[in-house]
Amino acid sequence: MTSPSAPFDAPSTPAVPSAGSPAEPRGDAADERAANVRDARPQYVLPLVVRLEKAEPPARTDALETSARAVLTLLADPRVTGEEGEWAERVSAWEDARIRKVVRRARGGEWRKAGELPGITVTGASAEVRVFPPVPLDGWPKELAKLQVSGTELDDPEPPADPAPGVPVLWLNPEVEMSAGKTMAQTGHAAQLAWWALDEARRKEWAEAGFPLAVRTATPAAWAGLTSGGLPLVRDAGFTEIAPGSCTVVADHPALH
Template sequence: MSVTPSANPFADQADLRDSAPQYVLPLVVRIERAEPPGHTDALETAARAVLAFLSDERVTEPDGEWAEAVAAWEDARIRKVVRRARGGEWRRAAELPGLTTTGKAAEVRVFPPIPLDGWPKELAKLQVSGTELADETPPAPAAPGTPVLWLNPDLAMSTGKAMAQVGHAAQLTWWALSPAARAEWHAEGFPLAVRAAAPGAWAELTAADAGLPLVRDAGFTEIAPGSSTVVADHPALRQTS
């Protein structure tokens, strides 16, 4: 995953990021056969899960339990991989150190970053494929003033792939916000919406002068390298742009 220069503090250090040891942030979504979550619920829960993880004191405190692993991960590319679990798989995964975020029905657990080839056996056996979820009804328009992560309307992605992409967008937004805006968003419980942008609006949202965090995917799975996947529109960023 890579991002636009205006949103990424490492944009001028691409070679250094690629040569650094590579880590990945694991996310596991609970998908029970009888009652799977909705697509949009899973995406919004994944984005909030990443924000909850990044703002957790185990990450933010210098001597925090996960601070060193997160620093190593952020020194390279902020890769995220989404796997699915159900039943006993989910219970075993939930016993590992991590943080679970619950949406309307979705449950997403984020684990501390691990080396690309260092997956715990409880997570390594979980499937990446099969994360195709659907919404029973189209999501309502986002409420005014709500931060929105806008999906590229011209790209087709599985739910799992889209969860990783909105997780990237949430992280870039977190980096771009002022400390005061971060604190306010955290105190509110990270309200946000994930919606597909209207075709005409996508060009405006991603214009250079908009100054909004934009995710460009590295193209390891599903989509072409360099594809723009999500743009983050937070009211606090509009105020400072």
Template sequence: MPRDEAPQFVLPLVVRIERAAPPARTDALETAARAVLTLLGNERSQGEGAWAEAVRDWQDARIRKVVRRARGAEWRRAEGLDGITVTGTSAEVRVYPPVPLDGWPKDLARLQVSGTELEDPEPPLDPDPDAPVLWLNPGVTMSAGKSMAQAGHGAQLAWWELAAPDRAAWREAGYPLSVRTATPARWRDLVASGLPVVRDAGFTEIAPGETVVAEGGRRFCPLPGGRRP
């Protein structure tokens, strides 16, 4: 495919995981998704902004994302690099402008991809019907880091589907969204619904296949086939 022949870039995300206070898994997934949206909606990624060319080059190829973890001094060094930190209830995720696959900044390249196993201390609440939901495939087991990247993919596909006024409304509201795992029956309906579906290429952890479906909310991120007022 043409996008495979184009130069390949990757969007780096770093999640802060301190030994004494790791984030909750669902909050980390949701924060990563909002981090991707925050970068896409940032003025530096638009028009002639400082990140715009890198973002265009990245989106013209495969929208690869890699999540690495940091703590302590590693996190402080990561915060010193050009990017945006997005916070959730317990999670902190920093997103950076896309880089070539083999062109990671040294302070990010040394961070580990493994070790992102996170847990939810309590079952997540029902999602807000006014905001979009990124539904995870119940038949695919992924690490928290991989799931964060897939949630980011789903958020990005939803962003691409929106007209400018809907993007602006979602941005001004702070990109509210939920990430939840669908039931098997719900997943089958979602995949057949015509909503945006993430199809992972299978480069890491899992076999190629569907991982996330993005369903729009009643107020924010209205998507074709999704929930309506």
């Protein structure tokens, strides 16, 4: 079954080289060649499903943080990292092409059916997000393919507090407006770039701590410094919602300073 056009699709590439991903030459021509190579490979997508009950929707920031932790949880799972991990081949194929993430929403029976498929459910204070191993772009399981991808908007009941000292922060671009689902895909990608940039010891430490992190919107002044500091930076491919090349999230992990 072919997946419908997804406004929460986040096919993105790192703006700085990342450990754990193939190093690519810089420059417009080199970037174009690298993109062509990725596009020629079989394309996969990482599905994420957020539980969205009408009566009790999750807070926006909690959903953004939970989706980021869901991506990290999958990347650290033995089914991905183990030598004979059952998801390892699919994750490798997904990472070798465009790194697409699509967030869909489910409630009630839809959520229960999604939970029966192989995957991992990660919970936040109010949010629940289930992440699944990558699937072919045109080969979604029927239980996920029928889920809605548009129209999801979430709010924070009150402004989130300042991040705790020492906690990794995924900083959102204050000048780019995105839907909640699109932003969830972007924060998931930023978390992945941070994961790639860490060495094995730091990855293990982060995983054992339960992947603490915060998502906040940077001030315009702070954003300028964040994007020029060499930290992992998400540039969106521009397939949905925003212009190609838009910088959306900076992953600021203390170990990267």
